Amino acid sequence: MPxxxxxxxxxxxxxxxxxxxxxxxEPSTAEPGSLWQTCLDRSAFYPTSGGQPFDTGLLRTLSAGxxxxxxxxxxxxxxxxxxxxxxxxxxxxxxxxxxxxIDWTRRFDHMQQHTGQHLLxxxxxxxxxxxxxxxxxxxxxxxxxxxxxxxxHHSLERxxxxxxxxxxxxxxxxxxxxxxxxxxxxxxxxxxxxxxxxEGAIRVIEIADLDRNACGGTHVRATGQIGGLxxxxxxxxxxxxxxxxxxxLRAVRAARADAAILTEAAGLLSSGAPELPTLIKQMLxxxxxxxxxxxxxxxxxxxxxxxxxxxxxxxxxGIRFIVHGWKDRDHDFVKLLASRATAAAASTAVFLxxxxxxxxxVFLARSSDLKFNxxxxxxxxxxxxxxxxxxSPDLAQGEVPAKDEPALRAAVTEAIHRAIAAS
Ligand SMILES: [Zn+2]
Numbered sequence: 001m002p003x004x005x006x007x008x009x010x011x012x013x014x015x016x017x018x019x020x021x022x023x024x025x026e027p028s029t030a031e032p033g034s035l036w037q038t039c040l041d042r043s044a045f046y047p048t049s050g051g052q053p054f055d056t057g058l059l060r061t062l063s064a065g066x067x068x069x070x071x072x073x074x075x076x077x078x079x080x081x082x083x084x085x086x087x088x089x090x091x092x093x094x095x096x097x098x099x100x101x102i103d104w105t106r107r108f109d110h111m112q113q114h115t116g117q118h119l120l121x122x123x124x125x126x127x128x129x130x131x132x133x134x135x136x137x138x139x140x141x142x143x144x145x146x147x148x149x150x151x152x153h154h155s156l157e158r159x160x161x162x163x164x165x166x167x168x169x170x171x172x173x174x175x176x177x178x179x180x181x182x183x184x185x186x187x188x189x190x191x192x193x194x195x196x197x198x199e200g201a202i203r204v205i206e207i208a209d210l211d212r213n214a215c216g217g218t219h220v221r222a223t224g225q226i227g228g229l230x231x232x233x234x235x236x237x238x239x240x241x242x243x244x245x246x247x248x249l250r251a252v253r254a255a256r257a258d259a260a261i262l263t264e265a266a267g268l269l270s271s272g273a274p275e276l277p278t279l280i281k282q283m284l285x286x287x288x289x290x291x292x293x294x295x296x297x298x299x300x301x302x303x304x305x306x307x308x309x310x311x312x313x314x315x316x317x318g319i320r321f322i323v324h325g326w327k328d329r330d331h332d333f334v335k336l337l338a339s340r341a342t343a344a345a346a347s348t349a350v351f352l353x354x355x356x357x358x359x360x361x362v363f364l365a366r367s368s369d370l371k372f373n374x375x376x377x378x379x380x381x382x383x384x385x386x387x388x389x390x391x392s393p394d395l396a397q398g399e400v401p402a403k404d405e406p407a408l409r410a411a412v413t414e415a416i417h418r419a420i421a422a423s
Contacts, residue, residue: 004019004022004039004040004041004042004043004083004084005041005042005043006043006084007042007043007044008044008045008046008218009175009203009216010175011044012111012218012219012220013221014044014102015044015101015102015104015107016044016099016100016101016102017042017043017044017099017100018097018098018099018100019040019041019042019043019097019098019100020040020041020095020096020097020098021038021039021040021092021093021094021095021096021098022039022040022041022094023038023039023083023094024036024037024038024039024091024092024093024094025037025038025085026091035074035075035087035088035089036087036088036089036090036091036092037085037086037087037088038059038085038086038087038088038091038092039083039084039085039086040084040086040098040100043084043086043100044100044102045057045073045076045084045086045100045102046076046107046110046217046218047076047077047078047084047085048076048077048078049078049216049217050135050215050216050217051114051117051134051135051136051137052110052113052114052137052217052218053110053137054075054076054077055073055076055102055103055106055107055110056072056073056074056075056076056103056106057072057073057100057101057102057103058070058071058072058073058100058101059071059073059086059088059092059098059099059100059101060098060099060100060101061092061096061097061098061099062097071088071089071090071092072088072089073086073087073088073100074087074088074089075087107218108220109248109249109250110137110218111218111219111220111225112220112225112226112227112247112248112249112250113137113142113246113247113248113250114137114217114218114219115173115207115219115220115223115225115226115247116142116163116226116229116245116247116248117132117135117137117142117144117245118173118205118207118211118213118215118219119163119166119167119207119210119211119223119226119229120144120159120163120229120231120243120245121135121144121193121211121213122193122207122210122211122213123159123162123163123166123210124144124146124159124243125193126210127155127158127159127162128148128151128155128159129148130146130147130148130151130240130241131146131147131148132144132145132146132147132194133145133146133147133239133240134239140246140250140254141232141244141245141246141250141254142244142245142246142247143242143243143244143245144242144243144245145237145239145240145241145242145243146240146241146242146243147239147240148240148241149240149241150236150241151234151241151243156231156234156243159231160229160230160231163229164228164229166207166210166223167223167224167226167227167228167229168224169223169224170222170223170224171207171208171209171210171222171223172206172207172208172221172222173205173206173207173208173219173220173221173222173223174205174206174208175203175204175205175206175219176203176204176206177201177202177203177204178201178202178204179201179202180199180200180201180202182202183195183202183204183214186204186212191212192204192212192213192214193211193212193213194213194214195214196214198214202214203215203216205217205219207223226247226248227247227248227249227251228247228248228251228252229245229246229247229251230245230246230247230251230254230255231243231244231245232244232245232246232254262276298333298336299336302333302336302337302340303340303344305337305340306337306340306341306343306344307340307344309322309324309337309341309350310322310341310344310345310348313348315347317420317421318347319347319348319349319370319420320345320347320348320349321349321350321351321413321416321417321420322341322348322349322350322351322352323350323351323352323409323413324350324351324352324353325352325353325354325355325360326352326353326354326355326356327355327356328356329354329356330354330356331354331356331357331361333354334352334353334354334361334363335363335395335397337350337352338350338352338363338364338365338395339365339395341365342365342366342367342368342394342395343367345367346367346369347367347369347370348366348367348370349364349365349366349367349370349374349416350363350364350365350366351363351364351409351412351413351416352365353405353409355402358401358402359399359400359401359402360399360400360401360402360405361397361398361399362378362389362397362398362399362400362405362408363395363396363397364377364378364391364395364396364397364412365394365395365396366393366394367394368394370423371423372393372416372419372420372423373393374391374392374393374394374395374396375390375391375392375393375396376390376393377396377412377415377416377419378390378391378396378397378398378412379396379398380415381408381411381412381415382398382400382408384411385400385404385407385408387399387400387404387408
């Protein structure tokens with residue numbers, strides 16, 4: 001089957017065209033939601049290739065009654081044989097005359113990002129000898145991977161500035177063709193940045209006085225149409241360094257979004273955006289100091305409250321057994337109380353509850369002079385209720401639904417009294 005005439009090769013600014021359906025593939029029954037694939041004798045739709053995503057748009061045809069029928073083009077792909085297929089939600093018979101309309105906002109944005117990539121790759125190669133090994137054009141931003149171990153911040157700023165100066169120069173971006181042999185000779189003389197392994201005529205894209213690169217993609221007419229280039233961030237990847245960038249309106253949108261975040265953050269701190277880093281550093285230091293202080297106070301409070309419950313507890317058979325619960329204390333604090341209370345006085349055992357959450361968290365602890373095993377006692381009492389928990393001989397913990405807590409408390413109390421009687 002002959003390939004369709006790719007109209008974007010000679011005129012990347014062509015937005016509408018007429019064509020005839022030359023072949024049709026039915027949706028695959030094996031893949032739910034798969035679409036009708038249509039081949040046209042000529043098309044300005046760009047198929048996914050070379051890191052640039054496909055075009056969308058519509059094919060317009062006439063019904064038997066003469067009304068316009070618009071069929072959206074959801075996707076455009078090139079198969080292994082180089083045939084371009086337009087993916088449609090409804091069929092078009094072979095021989096049908098259609099008018100193609102490219103979604104120009106999407107395509108022009110792609111042309112800006114893609115030409116911006118040629119420019120950025122050329123400046124990285126010229127200024128830092130950092131060569132591009134791959135390119136990806138994404139929904140929000142684009143990336144190039146550079147074969148270089150690292151990039152200094154000042155080098156990035158310089159590359160970005162030079163790229164924007166070339167945009168300001170509005171240098172022509174032109175298309176020419178060379179034979180494979182001519183292209184190889186240009187590559188050998190260093191006059192061509194990259195040459196893919198492809199037979200036949202080579203399409204060469206030139207940015208005047210800067211770069212020549214073999215490419216089958218769509219590009220703007222002059223660098224001014226790239227509209228500006230902003231490097232967003234860099235990231236270390238296995239092959240080198242990944243540089244994320246945006247061009248044209250994407251750069252404006254990205255800068256606008258950053259400005260909105262900075263304005264909001266500055267408003268929260270009643271400051272100007274330039275003061276934010278200093279203020280945030282100060283706040284982080286203050287938070288650290290406050291956390292230390294809170295920790296110290298919590299420790300002191302636990303020691304004080306532990307001493308209080310120990311002092312109030314009755315001594316039976318030479319042993320204090322304290323049972324207590326709190327609704328307004330978190331379980332870490334209650335655990336701290338259990339440790340502090342059993343360390344505060346010899347022959348002390350505690351069964352403490354944190355009731356701030358459901359299920360209730362319980363702690364069973366004892367002083368080191370007592371010999372019964374808190375882990376075993378709590379584990380047995382919990383498992384009688386179908387629950388799990390346990391711990392060491394001197395401190396154990398578990399969780400119990402609030403409705404079952406009284407039953408657990410009774411079982412633990414009975415077991416502790418039995419252990420005391422046996423000792
Ligand atoms: Zn290109």
